[in-house]
Amino acid sequence: MKVLVPVKRVVDYNVKVRVKSDGSGVDIANVKMSMNPFDEIAIEEAVRLKEAGKVTEVVAVSCGVSQCQETLRTGMAIGADRGILVETGVELEPLGVAKLLKALADKEQPQLIILGKQAIDDDSNQTGQMLAALLGWPQATFASKVVLEDGKAVVTREVDGGLETLSLTLPAIVTTDLRLNEPRYVTLPNIMKAKKKPLDTVKPEDLGVDVAPRLKTLKVAEPAKRSAGIKVPDVATLVAKLRTEAKVI
Ligand code: AMP
Numbered sequence: 001m002k003v004l005v006p007v008k009r010v011v012d013y014n015v016k017v018r019v020k021s022d023g024s025g026v027d028i029a030n031v032k033m034s035m036n037p038f039d040e041i042a043i044e045e046a047v048r049l050k051e052a053g054k055v056t057e058v059v060a061v062s063c064g065v066s067q068c069q070e071t072l073r074t075g076m077a078i079g080a081d082r083g084i085l086v087e088t089g090v091e092l093e094p095l096g097v098a099k100l101l102k103a104l105a106d107k108e109q110p111q112l113i114i115l116g117k118q119a120i121d122d123d124s125n126q127t128g129q130m131l132a133a134l135l136g137w138p139q140a141t142f143a144s145k146v147v148l149e150d151g152k153a154v155v156t157r158e159v160d161g162g163l164e165t166l167s168l169t170l171p172a173i174v175t176t177d178l179r180l181n182e183p184r185y186v187t188l189p190n191i192m193k194a195k196k197k198p199l200d201t202v203k204p205e206d207l208g209v210d211v212a213p214r215l216k217t218l219k220v221a222e223p224a225k226r227s228a229g230i231k232v233p234d235v236a237t238l239v240a241k242l243r244t245e246a247k248v249i
Contacts, residue, residue: 001148001170002057003046004110005080006101007039009064009071010121019222026121026220035071038116040078041176044183045146046114047079054148057081059108063092063100069199076194077186083199088211090204094122096211098130103207105135110171112153117142117175128175139173140166144180 011017011026012034018027035043049055060075062068063086072083086100105113118125132139140155144163147154153168158177168174204211232238242249 002110004113005042006061008036008119009068010036023219036119040183042114043075043078073194076197077190085201094124094126099209102134115175132173138168141175142177143174
């Protein structure tokens with residue numbers, strides 16, 4: 001059984017992003033880029049399923065600029081068997097990515113696609129859902145446990161105030177939540193091994209997909225800066241300030 005894992009190259013989660021001065025987006029020049037953390041969890045889960053003998057092949061897919069190859073190599077160092085880069089300089093939107101993944105799924109015929117629940121750069125939380133709709137496959141989002149048995153995926157989901165368990169007929173889409181697993185550290189020998197694993201490159205045109213943007217970003221703004229606090233001498237002053245200045249009581 002083959003599992004496809006889409007992995008996105010995003011600004012590293014430790015980087016404090018800066019908004020461009022013209023408000024057109026976020027400055028990513030000379031910024032550290034890494035694999036989207038939820039996608040690391042997705043690769044780890046697929047690799048664990050392979051180690052448990054439930055899966056035979058794990059294929060990592062990334063859509064974007066040629067540097068996404070590094071993201072794919074990281075995926076292969078965690079344990080993916082091969083990588084596919086869908087190379088394009090176009091800034092991709094979730095619908096474009098979902099269409100590319102649909103075309104690849106038609107070609108590769110995986111039984112399971114595990115995506116991250118969201119990319120930490122655009123916070124869209126859309127790609128997995130759109131892909132499920134395009135393929136007509138069942139989906140379980142925000143997974144905290146995945147069990148494969150008898151042609152089904154039994155997925156425990158984190159929902160408001162509790163857990164929900166669903167049984168999906170394969171092929172199916174799963175998106176990962178934070179508590180699904182803790183990805184392993186990538187070791188140097190595995191990084192070296194990953195360099196020798198196959199990595200194919202295709203273009204959106206090869207897949208017959210139009211990825212032209214459908215959305216226009218009007219404005220990106222920093223959150224309002226927090227102003228410095230003050231010390232008050234006593235409770236009476238605090239209450240007075242809360243009433244007359246902050247106007248919260
Ligand atoms: P989003 O809908 O943008 O929040 O992304 C959700 C998930 O879709 C990510 O965690 C990835 O698994 C996948 N994904 C989104 N964009 C890409 C991309 N450019 N290449 C590969 N996978 C992607």
